[in-house]
Amino acid sequence: MLKYNQDIRRKLLAWYDKTKRDLPWRKTKDPYSIWVSEIMLQQTQVKTVIPYYERWIKILPTIDKLANAPEQKILKLWEGLGYYSRAKNLKKSALIIHKKMNGNLPKTVKDLQNLPGIGRYTAGAISSIAFGLKAPIIDGNVKRVFSRLFCINDNGTTSSFENCLWEIAEDLLPVRRPGDFNQALMELGATVCTPKSPTCQQCPVRTICHAFLKDSVNKFPSTKKKISSKKIEVSAGIITKNKMVYIQQRVKNGLMGGLWEFPGGKREKGESLEECLKREIKEELRATIEISEKVMTIKHTYTNFRVILHVFDCQLQDKIIRPNGCEQWKWVSLSNLKKYPFPAANVKIVKYLTEK
Known part of the structure; x- marks a missing residue:
């Protein structure tokens, strides 16, 4: 298992270094900018987020600027992006950081999760990408990658499935470059290991992917019936x-x-x-x-x-x-x-x- 994990890390990081998308939040290590990008990317496509992120960072470049900005200004910057509680929670968190944390975003998953609007996934992303800490992540893309890579489905026991995924994420995550590895997993799910018509021939881990080797990629993860809106x-x-x-x-x-x-x-x-x-x-x-x-x-x-x-x-x-x-x-x-x-x-x- 150790060698298998090492193979995944090596292949995935090499692929990421070669093919990663040129995204504005990947050009910075500023924790605030990375935090803003991760909040915007919640349930929102990358192409939609890019102009919003660039405008936000230009107008509100620091935590202090955000903390002191009127709510109407913040909502106007967010207009059209949806899920407006995200913008309000950014403001609430900025005020807490400004008043109680000397303007510094927390580094650890535990401390980040104490801020409004930051759950386990977002905390892991910020901690690993901005601070280089060993913090795993599970989002929709990573869930799909792991489901296919290890041939696992929820089989109606969602909590057990989620726990299993988090354990895999913890085991796979390298001490060196944890942020890049997490981004590589998300990148793979977003661009190659997609929900429909995955491009397996472009996948860097296809030779060790259990679903690919069994010719059953489309069976993972199991799909739930969509409820008509x-x-x-x-x-x-x-x-x-x-x-x-x-x-x-x-x-x-x-x-x-x-x-x-x-x-x-x-x-x-x-x-x-x-x-x-x-x-x-x-x-x-x-x-x-x-x-x-x-x-x-x-x-x-x-x-x-x-x-x-x-x-x-x-x-x-x-x-x-x-x-x-x-x-x-x-x-x-x-x-x-x-x-x-x-x-x-x-x-x-x-x-x-x-x-x-």
């Missing part, structure tokens, strides 16, 4: 007055809290889209509207549900509005609309208004 239909209104548009801020402790949006909500059973919007505006603004026309339909997919957003131009029928259920509300000029952070679907409404 729920479809939600939403009506939203563009309400303008004196060349200003109405927007409201979502309550800070709720879903996508702190982001701004156009008023509206979910369609209830038996309602038309127009009836839905009139009811929602009545509830949210305590006002009545006249609907002019439908201007666009936006489809957006979240982790567990799909939203179809129907957007209408509207006119207020009341001189006074009394918004409730939101953090705050504003009338904003079109030229200033892009200064506010919106959820991804609402960003498309902003684009429609500012570019038409």
Whole structure:
């Protein structure tokens, strides 16, 4: 087993040195930059993250800058990346590091996991890549690589399977270059040992991969039945007055809290889209509207549900509005609309208004 592990390390590191992708966070050993990249990469594709990471590091290059940045600025930088709790946890962690740790990111997995938004995987990645400590990682890519390399599946016992994977990761991890080895595992899963149509002929460890040798790569890991995501239909209104548009801020402790949006909500059973919007505006603004026309339909997919957003131009029928259920509300000029952070679907409404 010792020689087998040594072969994996040697082959994988040699392959990584030769073929690794040129990614911006691989050009630095700055712990803060590596931390930011790892948080952004959670459940998000590399190609999506790159421009967000580069913009973030340019505007907020240090922990102190992040700790002192207003939340609205942070949410605007994160706009469109999704899972906004990640951005909020970065801010919370930066404040803790700034106030209690002399501005220095912790090095060990144990200490890193005490910070908001950092779990075992992220802690291992930061500890090994930024500080060169022997800290294993398991993410979706590594899980798939190990499942095929050792021909192991969860067989319905997920916790036992996870424990087995962490033990393998611990055993395989070299004392020298642990960060590079962890990145090599992730790189292999992301570029070669992919979920569908893996390119096994390009794999540096194919000659010692049990699934490849048994011609059963596609059997590992076992796939779970996908649960069909729920479809939600939403009506939203563009309400303008004196060349200003109405927007409201979502309550800070709720879903996508702190982001701004156009008023509206979910369609209830038996309602038309127009009836839905009139009811929602009545509830949210305590006002009545006249609907002019439908201007666009936006489809957006979240982790567990799909939203179809129907957007209408509207006119207020009341001189006074009394918004409730939101953090705050504003009338904003079109030229200033892009200064506010919106959820991804609402960003498309902003684009429609500012570019038409």
